[in-house]
Amino acid sequence: MTAKQILVAGILDTKGEEIKFLAERVKAAGGNPIILELSVGHEVGWADIGLSEVVGKVGKTKEDIFALDRKGASDLVTEGAIKLVNEMLSAGKVDGIIAYGGSMGASIATRIMQSLPVGFPKFMLTTMASGDVAPYVGTRDICMIYPIAEAGLNKVTRGILNNAAGAVVGMASAPFMEGIEEKPLIGCMMFGVTTPCVLKASSIVEKAGYDLMINHAVGSGGRSMEELIRDGYITGMLDITTHEIADEMLGGVLSAGPDRMTAAGDMGIPQVVCPGGLDLINFGPKNTVPERLLKETDQPGRGLYEHNPTVTCIGVSMDEIYRIGEHMAEKLNAAKGPSVLCVPMQGWGACDLATPDIELGWAGPGAGPVWAADEQNPKWSRRSVRYVQALKAKIDPNKDNLEVILVDKHMNDPVFAELIATLLLEMLDGKWKKGSKSDLPYVIPF
Numbered sequence: 001m002t003a004k005q006i007l008v009a010g011i012l013d014t015k016g017e018e019i020k021f022l023a024e025r026v027k028a029a030g031g032n033p034i035i036l037e038l039s040v041g042h043e044v045g046w047a048d049i050g051l052s053e054v055v056g057k058v059g060k061t062k063e064d065i066f067a068l069d070r071k072g073a074s075d076l077v078t079e080g081a082i083k084l085v086n087e088m089l090s091a092g093k094v095d096g097i098i099a100y101g102g103s104m105g106a107s108i109a110t111r112i113m114q115s116l117p118v119g120f121p122k123f124m125l126t127t128m129a130s131g132d133v134a135p136y137v138g139t140r141d142i143c144m145i146y147p148i149a150e151a152g153l154n155k156v157t158r159g160i161l162n163n164a165a166g167a168v169v170g171m172a173s174a175p176f177m178e179g180i181e182e183k184p185l186i187g188c189m190m191f192g193v194t195t196p197c198v199l200k201a202s203s204i205v206e207k208a209g210y211d212l213m214i215n216h217a218v219g220s221g222g223r224s225m226e227e228l229i230r231d232g233y234i235t236g237m238l239d240i241t242t243h244e245i246a247d248e249m250l251g252g253v254l255s256a257g258p259d260r261m262t263a264a265g266d267m268g269i270p271q272v273v274c275p276g277g278l279d280l281i282n283f284g285p286k287n288t289v290p291e292r293l294l295k296e297t298d299q300p301g302r303g304l305y306e307h308n309p310t311v312t313c314i315g316v317s318m319d320e321i322y323r324i325g326e327h328m329a330e331k332l333n334a335a336k337g338p339s340v341l342c343v344p345m346q347g348w349g350a351c352d353l354a355t356p357d358i359e360l361g362w363a364g365p366g367a368g369p370v371w372a373a374d375e376q377n378p379k380w381s382r383r384s385v386r387y388v389q390a391l392k393a394k395i396d397p398n399k400d401n402l403e404v405i406l407v408d409k410h411m412n413d414p415v416f417a418e419l420i421a422t423l424l425l426e427m428l429d430g431k432w433k434k435g436s437k438s439d440l441p442y443v444i445p446f
Helices: 012-028 051-056 062-066 070-090 103-114 157-172 192-207 220-230 244-250 263-267 318-333 382-394 414-428
Strands: 005-010 032-037 096-101 122-126 143-145 185-190 211-216 236-241 271-276 280-283 304-308 311-315 339-344 402-407
Touching (some): 005 012, 005 070, 005 103, 005 157, 012 096, 012 157, 032 051, 032 070, 051 070, 062 070, 070 103, 096 157, 103 122, 143 157, 185 192, 185 220, 192 211, 192 236, 192 271, 220 263, 236 414, 244 280, 244 318, 271 414, 318 339, 318 382, 339 382, 339 414, 382 402, 402 414
Parallel strands (some): 005 032, 122 143, 185 236, 236 271, 271 339, 339 402
Antiparallel strands (some): 280 311, 304 311
């Protein structure tokens, strides 16, 4: 078998000996190491791909780089390396990448890795792996390991570097998966409060011959899904859980950014959207919840729910859900493909229930912590009614590819799950028509 081409990257003027050793171990593991220089202070002259070649990809010289501060230099080195590595990938000249570094080296190397496709082997050794790795991982499948030490070769670090070298060569040499049918991939978003709905709907879609990509709606999950859609992986979207939008708009900790719920519309793929989890704003421990929100917990629907010692939720208010409804309507109005927003009028998740029901996610006692009954129709959520008012004010009724369906069920009711799964399958088969479900007994005119 031909040796796999492994880029071994780092800031060589400060981590040169460690990178040399790592390259030796890649070779010992059966790979062909290619040392890539990411230095920002001095070009060492012995790399397989030196700094001058890297920054030449963006029309700069090493003298240009060394005249800048470290941040400016690192940005240009990163830009050049991204271009160079992706050119190598397109030419079939690289099979994996491994890097070693501190905070600067990790910042540069992982930005390169984030530019590479899902499935391409990416391995980062850095002491930053013992802290918050979100800036380094982003939305890509980057493997990170804590190497104990910032620098130095000794009986501790040699073993760690040797293991890492074997790991990246092994990743690049993974056997081809034979006999596995490639099915169209459906995207789906899930959170604990919508799990019964997601599991039921996804099982129906799977039985119809599709694979499911179920992302955890914790911010990074939503960002990953938006990227997967834009990269062409996703055929259709069961966007059951959209609460990341509430966290983005209302200051919660699980925001997926302002572009959440835009990719499917932009790409024109079929999408069924639900307000799953939009009854909640998510925070960390209770002491991290803003004081102004804690003072409002006596208001309808504004209840507090401590999921565990590290996760605290506050109910979305009626004014807030109106703004969220307007925001989502504008995004759906821009959608190019078939799009249906299904609104379960009896609640949007396990915390949004009128009475305890373990099958729907809430064991009690009493109503769910953020439930607020509508004054005219007590079995409906007041939040749902207010949300629908915003939709009626903003949704474009003249778009043949866009429909809002109001459903007299709870989000986690199996009937609701069956409805949304059926809608998406009809869209994928080209059989969906606006208004086709209006004769169902639990569908309410919009």
